[in-house]
Amino acid sequence: AYDLPDYAVRVLSVLESAGFEAWVVGGWVRDALLGAPSHDVDVTTSAHWRQTASCLRAAGITVHETGTKHGTVTAVVDGHPVEITTYRVEGAYSDLRHPDEVRFVTDVREDLARRDFTINAMAFHPVRGLLDPFGGRDDLARGLIRAVGDPRLRFEEDALRVLRAVRFACRMGFSVEPRTQEALAACAPELAHVARERVGQELDGIIASGRMSWALLHETEVMGEAIPQVAAMADFDQCTPYHIYDVLEHTSHVCAAVEEFGGGMPLPALRWAALLHDVAKPVTFTRDETGRGHFFGHPKVGAVMAESIMRELALPGSLVSSTRMLVRLHDHVVKPTARSMRRTLSKFERACPGEAPSLTFALLDLKRADAVSKAPGAERYVAELDRVTECLRRQIEGGAVYRMKDLPVTGADVIRETGMPPGPAVGAMLGELLSGVINDELPCDREVLLDRMRGKG
Numbered sequence: 001a002y003d004l005p006d007y008a009v010r011v012l013s014v015l016e017s018a019g020f021e022a023w024v025v026g027g028w029v030r031d032a033l034l035g036a037p038s039h040d041v042d043v044t045t046s047a048h049w050r051q052t053a054s055c056l057r058a059a060g061i062t063v064h065e066t067g068t069k070h071g072t073v074t075a076v077v078d079g080h081p082v083e084i085t086t087y088r089v090e091g092a093y094s095d096l097r098h099p100d101e102v103r104f105v106t107d108v109r110e111d112l113a114r115r116d117f118t119i120n121a122m123a124f125h126p127v128r129g130l131l132d133p134f135g136g137r138d139d140l141a142r143g144l145i146r147a148v149g150d151p152r153l154r155f156e157e158d159a160l161r162v163l164r165a166v167r168f169a170c171r172m173g174f175s176v177e178p179r180t181q182e183a184l185a186a187c188a189p190e191l192a193h194v195a196r197e198r199v200g201q202e203l204d205g206i207i208a209s210g211r212m213s214w215a216l217l218h219e220t221e222v223m224g225e226a227i228p229q230v231a232a233m234a235d236f237d238q239c240t241p242y243h244i245y246d247v248l249e250h251t252s253h254v255c256a257a258v259e260e261f262g263g264g265m266p267l268p269a270l271r272w273a274a275l276l277h278d279v280a281k282p283v284t285f286t287r288d289e290t291g292r293g294h295f296f297g298h299p300k301v302g303a304v305m306a307e308s309i310m311r312e313l314a315l316p317g318s319l320v321s322s323t324r325m326l327v328r329l330h331d332h333v334v335k336p337t338a339r340s341m342r343r344t345l346s347k348f349e350r351a352c353p354g355e356a357p358s359l360t361f362a363l364l365d366l367k368r369a370d371a372v373s374k375a376p377g378a379e380r381y382v383a384e385l386d387r388v389t390e391c392l393r394r395q396i397e398g399g400a401v402y403r404m405k406d407l408p409v410t411g412a413d414v415i416r417e418t419g420m421p422p423g424p425a426v427g428a429m430l431g432e433l434l435s436g437v438i439n440d441e442l443p444c445d446r447e448v449l450l451d452r453m454r455g456k457g
């Protein structure tokens with residue numbers, strides 16, 4: 001099961017020939033036992049980080065002092081980074097976020113004991129084999145996330161572990177061991193004290209797993225703490241004949257359906273948009289005299305809410321704007337016509353330059369997922385969306401005109417033909433021509449467009 005890469009073996013042997021003890025630890029060991037594609041190698045050692053740095057450098061290895069406050073340096077061997085950390089335990093956590101101090105220790109078992117879950121608290125050495133004092137290997141086999149030590153204390157020490165537990169459970173399709181889950185739920189409110197960007201990173205990992213566990217997120221109230229606006233969709237009766245589920249349940253179905261329609265690897269923005277597409281329903285709800293519910297402008301409000309939720313979580317700007325546009329356009333009417341496709345492409349192009357084709361395909365996946373998750377009888381609409389997708393494919397292959405640079409005329413033509421000075425007015429004129437072509441009001445023909453410029457100049 002263990003196929004430790006040569007560069008990692010090198011690090012271990014340099015440290016050990018200098019008289020220290022060193023092990024591979026954490027994620028690499030877990031993934032090797034699972035047979036999952038392995039990732040970075042982390043090493044833990046009895047050497048103080050200064051000793052680690054000096055003996056590796058003496059062996060000609062580059063070392064960066066990446067986290068010396070916590071005893072960590074990063075060696076680069078044959079281009080591969082390896083994080084090496086001195087055996088340590090954490091001091092008191094007074095603010096539930098940052099260990100106040102770290103204390104270096106001499107026994108690797110103490111170092112393993114400070115780690116979060118049993119599956120992450122195993123060490124491996126090519127000669128000494130597996131060191132597994134907390135039964136991580138059995139938990140891997142049983143598919144369990146279990147805290148090392150007293151779960152309540154461990155989540156109280158660091159509330160981020162609440163989300164890490166959920167992330168590992170979702171990513172690996174594991175359950176959370178009952179006592180660990182109980183403690184996790186009890187500590188979920190402490191997430192309020194965790195930096196929002198760290199919450200954002202973990203949530204992004206949960207969403208990117210494509211296997212978000214709704215039961216786990218809601219029963220434990222982790223979702224309520226992480227994104228209260230999503231939790232607010234629970235039990236929200238839409239009062240419409242078009243939906244048989246409440247908004248939250250509908251949302252959970254949409255999240256599952258985008259995995260299918262997105263071919264198992266949907267864009268991250270599509271997964272976020274599936275989660276957030278109806279987030280404005282509770283706040284835009286009105287009831288008419290017959291008692292039926294309406295949600296005027298909910299995609300527009302939802303787009304604003306999605307953007308603010310995601311910005312607050314410090315997610316990358318491009319992910320935020322792609323998600324915002326998918327939410328914004330999810331109820332937008334699309335038809336299997338060249339014009340409809342150009343219009344949609346150009347909306348995405350303006351907000352998310354360069355990503356219009358993939359986002360338009362994602363929008364159609366979102367619409368399909370949304371349709372099949374409302375009520376039975378969506379087949380005809382899905383068939384229409386399939387025709388739209390086919391049309392989009394043909395339009396893109398055929399070089400659809402939806403960006404300024406697709407026009408057969410340029411800014412230089414505008415300046416020459418109209419005598420206009422260079423400046424924003426030139427772009428505005430091109431924009432007008434582009435919109436004429438997109439909307440089938442003008443042919444995409446150089447002579448016609450030049451003629452039109454002269455008439456307007």
Ligand code: ATP
Binds near residue numbers: 027042117158160
């Ligand atoms: P991933 O595949 O997500 O990188 P990983 O297990 O490598 O998984 P990291 O966040 O890279 O996770 O952390 C490396 C190791 O450090 C973990 O396996 C775990 O032993 C320990 N660790 C990380 N974060 C915490 C934490 N908040 N509390 C306790 N131990 C932690």
Ligand code: MG
Binds near residue numbers: 027040
């Ligand atoms: Mg890691």
